[in-house]
Amino acid sequence: MIKENTKKQDLLWYVLIVVLLLVPFIPQVAANSFTQHVFILILLYASMSQAWNIIGGYCGQVSFGHSVFFGIGAYGAGMAVVKFGITPWPGIIIGSLLAMVVAVLISYPCFKLKGHYFAIATFAIVEIFNRLFMVWYWVNGALGLDYPMVKTGWTNFVWYRTKIPYYYGALILFTTIFSIVRFIERNRFGYYLRAVREDQETAEATGINSTFIKLSAMALSAFLASFCGAFFVQYNFRVDPPMVMSLQVSMVFVLVTILGGAGTLFGPLLGALILIPLQEYTRVLWGGLGRGTDLMLFGFLIVLIMVRQPKGIMGLINEYLNYRKTRKIISAQPEINS
Amino acid sequence: MNFIKKISIIILTTLLVFTLVNGAAFAQEKIIKIGTLFPLTGSCALAGSRCKAAVETAVEVINNSHPECDVPLAAQEGLLGGYKIVLVHADHQGKPDIAKAEAERLFDQEGVYTIVGCYNSACTNPASMVAERQEKIFMCGCSSSAALTERGLQYFFRMAPTDKTESIEFCDVIEWMNGTKGANLKTIGIIYENTEFGKHAADEGKLAAAEAGFEVVVDVPFSPGATNMNSEVQTLKAKNPDVVFGACLGGDYTLWVRTMKQMDWLPKMCLNYCTGYQDPVITEQLGDDANYFMGGTGYAPEFAELMPAVAAVEKIYQEKIGVPFDSDSIQEAVATFILAQAIEKAGTLNYDTVRDTLYANEWNSPLSMGGKVAFVSGGQNAKAMSMITQLQGGEYKRVFPTELSTDEVIFPMIPWSKR
Amino acid sequence: MTMFFQVAIDGLLTGMVYALVASGLSLIWGVMDVLNFAHGEFLMLGMYVSYWLGFLINFDPLISWIASGVFCFLLGILTYKLIIHHCLLGPPLSALLATFGLSMILKNFALNRFSPNYRLLTGTLLDGKRTLIGNIVLPMPQLITSIFALVVVFIIYYVIKRTRLGWAIQATAMDKEAAELMGINTERIFLLVFGLGGLCVGVAGGLLPSYLAVHPEVGGLFGLIAFVCVAMGGFGSIPGALLAALLIGLVEALGGFYIAPVFKYVVVFGLYLLVVMLKPKGLFGW
CATH class of the missing domain: 3.40.50.2300 (Response regulator)
Structure with missing residues (x-):
């Protein structure tokens, strides 16, 4: 039964990737740079949230601190291009490794804290990093780093006239991160993560080193998040602290995952699939009115989904599948009353 | 159940409509x-x-x-x-x-x-x-x-005009005051919101001050949207500069002025960038407290x-x-x-x-x-210019450059206790 | 030395306001384990109520805090009934997401209805009044607000500790199932707690317009600091929140003055980290 389910999921996964590969060939998308933009954002946000999902969903440690790692990755790429005038790749690698180190250093003491104390601690860390980067002269402080005009192509990971390479870049990011999580999910490590989430004491009693598990999950999560940060800055040609290293950015990681369904493989994708078009198209439609109508509607829909199904969109889908199953059973039964 | 259907239908149709609408050319x-x-x-x-x-x-x-x-x-x-x-x-x-x-x-x-x-x-x-x-x-x-x-x-x-032009103009005003009124202004303090706007303004302000030979004694960046500005104003007050350059937007400007009033401190002269100073609504709300502040102004109804x-x-x-x-x-x-x-x-x-x-x-x-x-x-x-105005009795009075000015600068600023 | 005391007093006065905002949050959080992200927006709406009463019919904030309090009490009850109640069935974070959505609605509702103008009440009773103790200036609006804050926090504390209702609230906070078995209507308690949380923040909001400009974004930082106060004090502990808020106000002012104003929130958040490293459950947490 489990085997069959995995097979089904595998099939779904491969089909999904093929479909995503073909998206730019849909004429509607190819002709419309804004639709491309929306698709890129969906993939990026899904990747970000999946990175968060490792520690926040599977391991149950709600971190509001991921914008720090996101920001370090972004600054890695930004510094390489703007300050050193080289390709962003070394910056991205160094940034990601640095994010990992920072993640371990700040998480180690914080993992002593439980539940909300941990969440607020990560909150505080974001604020501290934000203010420090705002006055850090070497990374241009509040002024931010603006990209100069550079040669386009994969070496610089910059394109001006087309978004299609960005789309494939995002798709690579997306596939990598999702594959890693898919691998982890069925691996011993994944079971450890969930064991720690369900009950840390019991997990430790069975011989799991929970601190080590949490730290490695955090390090992996930070590493992947910082890649997303680097992509974000390469896409926007600008980085400043409020853009990448603020609570608002941290909230994105959490929001998308919870909306989709935390601790599930497809949750982040579903969350991004709903949230990003909502956010972008409500802004397109009503943003110009300038009365916050779009954001009000956006907030309203978030509330609506949560009130209707607190388990997120994954919950809604499960509910639907169960409903179909029960209906099948009911309809299969002979009518008794008549 | 209906709910899921409804939601998905709504989302699908909006998506569809937008891809279509976006593609369609305007008549x-x-x-x-x-x-x-x-x-x-x-x-x-x-x-x-x-x-x-x-x-x-x-x-x-x-x-x-x-x-x-x-x-x-x-x-x-x-x-x-x-x-x-x-x-x-x-x-x-x-x-x-x-x-x-x-x-x-x-x-x-x-x-x-x-x-x-x-x-x-x-x-x-x-x-x-x-x-x-x-x-x-x-x-x-x-x-x-x-x-x-x-x-x-x-x-x-x-x-x-850029904040560079404004900064240079601010220094011109100080020099003019020193030259014609014997104001003897030497030290400058800068208070600005720590954002791209504020940081730029402050950097230009420091450059202009250094060029004109004034000493910047205190430099106070703050996070916009602050709940209070006590320590900012206390820092200013402790260093007591003769002139303050301000780059505080909107609500922060109100808070800043009010806090200075509570702390009972004013510089001799206060020059503001394109900020809360220029907002006629804020000026009206601050009433008398807004008076005697100065700033670069590109337009005010008094310029009729x-x-x-x-x-x-x-x-x-x-x-x-x-x-x-x-x-x-x-x-x-x-x-x-x-x-x-x-x-x-x-x-x-x-x-x-x-x-x-x-x-x-x-x-x-x-x-x-x-x-x-x-x-x-x-x-x-290149023709962009702004004038230095001073708020007097709730009106933006032109005070500098002299050839276009209508009113005299009230100098130094009237202390809070005498208003 | 005068400077030191002046800065410290300013910090404590700010801290009192934080305490009032935080005590409401602490109640909600301690009893229901719900992170209310819309708390800062409750404050903002409370301020608008007080502002409009002052602007339209010349009510002084010293009176209209009652109206703000009642308004936010009702807002809290409504929020619970319409949103939180449904989210409690799901995973713990869904309430967070829902309140985040709510905060977006409220913020942009204010933008939509009241425009983004910065609004300040002028000519209130306390406007610009000050008292002096030695060389230390005590601004009246802040002083009165602080006294109010202290009184309200003490009333709430008294209610929790000394009344039957408070015992029921405590019982619900400790063990919901057991409380139900004892015949406590926990649903009603939750409703009431959310209302009380709103009341606290509403009173704070009602008093603030006498010295702080109102605009749709005003609640953000207050909400954030309230989170830190509550966590630092220990969840559900009102004296803890009070102490933490005073400490934060003090550290913010002193750090801002003696280190650099731009670092004042770095110092505040750093203090929180320090405290929870030493006491992982906050100052008064159990």
Whole structure:
């Protein structure tokens, strides 16, 4: 039964990737740079949230601190291009490794804290990093780093006239991160993560080193998040602290995952699939009115989904599948009353 | 169950509608589409909505016959023999990444001819790069960061004076005070919000001060949206500079002034960048507390005799938003007018021709102080100027430069206890 | 030395306001384990109520705090009924997401209805009044607000500790099932707690417009600091929140003055980290 389910999921996964590969060939998308933009954002946000999902969903440690790692990755790429005038790749690698180190250093003491104390601690860390980067002269402080005009192509990971390479870049990011999580999910490590989430004491009693598990999950999560940060800055040609290293950015990681369904493989994708078009198209439609109508509607829909199904969109889908199953059973039964 | 169906149907249809609508071309009439891109939500929403209204006002005047307005293109209807301007509004929420995405959408999907925006310098930067890459014109009204016009862009034009010009003017005022009034002002303190805007202003302020030989004794950045400004003002008070340069926007400006009052401290002179100082609503609310502060001002209703043509346009603007123009919003109207004039003069919508026309001519602009606009390489309006005003009895009195001034500076600022 | 005391007093006065905002949050959080992200927006709406009463019919904030309190009490009850109640069935974070959505609605509702103008009440009874103790300036609006804050916090504390209702609230906080078995209507308690949380923040909001400009974004930082106060004090502990808030106000002012104003929130958040490293459950947490 489990085997069959995995097979089904595998099939779904491969089909999904093929479909995503073909998206730019849909004429509607190819002709419309804004639709491309929306698709890129969906993939990026899904990747970000999946990175968060490792520690926040599977391991149950709600971190509001991921914008720090996101920001370090972004600054890695930004510094390489703007300050050193080289390709962003070394910056991205160094940034990601640095994010990992920072993640371990700040998480180690914080993992002593439980539940909300941990969440607020990560909150505080974001604020501290934000203010420090705002006055850090070497990374241009509040002024931010603006990209100069550079040669386009994969070496610089910059394109001006087309978004299609960005789309494939995002798709690579997306596939990598999702594959890693898919691998982890069925691996011993994944079971450890969930064991720690369900009950840390019991997990430790069975011989799991929970601190080590949490730290490695955090390090992996930070590493992947910082890649997303680097992509974000390469896409926007600008980085400043409020853009990448603020609570608002941290909230994105959490929001998308919870909306989709935390601790599930497809949750982040579903969350991004709903949230990003909502956010972008409500802004397109009503943003110009300038009365916050779009954001009000956006907030309203978030509330609506949560009130209707607190388990997120994954919950809604499960509910639907169960409903179909029960209906099948009911309809299969002979009518008794008549 | 119905709920899921409903939600998915709603989402699917909206997605579908948008892909279709976005792709469809606008019905071809004699129209020129212009995009506006301002922060309509978020912490700069107030300034953004005023700027948007200013552009709308300008377009109203250009599109229709307004003989009562003594500005170019007011008497005739439309441009190029009947072309009307249609505005497409967008909101960047004060975020650079959204500004870039919206600029791309406006150009690619909405097919706008040009964009007017973006108020926040941090947002103007990426948005104007989008225009530059597509070789389309970007009109910037009031973003004040000097760096914007130092990038060597070809298709970027900015109307307002930069914070660099303002800083130099501030130092001129101090020198003038020292020279003619024996004010003996030596030390400067700078208080600014720690954002791209504030940091730029402060950096330029420090440069100008160093050049003029004044000592900057204290430099106080603060996080905007503060709950209190006690330690900021205490720091200022402890160092007690003769002059303070302020770059505090909106609510922070009110808080700053009020906190100084509570702490019973004032510098001898206080000069403000394009900030809360200029907002007529804030000035009115602060009442007497706002008096004797000074600042660079591009426009205030008290300038009527200096800029007589504004009144008629301002009436239209006031109907839209309920307040008179301020220095920022009026620059956005200027941007729209100058663009329209350039198109009219060039006689075509070709970007290169319009750009060359913009550079080649000196434009008549009754809404700008000095009445003229002319661009130098990089897109800066070389004729941009602002005056130093002082609030006296709730009115912006012109005090410097002397040839245009109407009132004497009240110096030093009257202490709180004597008001 | 005068400077030191002046800065410290300013910090404590700010801290009192934080305490009032935080005590409401602490109640909600301690009893229901719900992170209310819309707390800062409750404050903002409370301020608007007080502002409009002052602006339209000349009510002084000293009176209209009652109206703000009642308004936010009702707002809290409504929020619970319409949103939180449904989210409690799901995973713990869904309430967070829902309140985040709510905060977006409220913030933009204010933007939509009241425009983004900065609004300040002028000519209130306390406007610009000050008292002096030695050389130390005590601004009256802040002083009165602080006294109010202290009184309200003490009343809430008294209610929790000394009344039957308070015992029921405590019982619900400790063990919901057991409380139900004892015949406590926990649903009603939750409703009431959310209302009380709103009341606290509403009173704070009602008093603030006498010295702070109102605009749709005003609640953000207050909400954030309230979170830190509550966590630092220990969840559900009102004296803890009070102490933490005073400490934060003090550290913010002193750090801002003696280190650099731009670092004042770095110091505040750093202090929180320090405290929870030493006492992982906060100052008064159990």
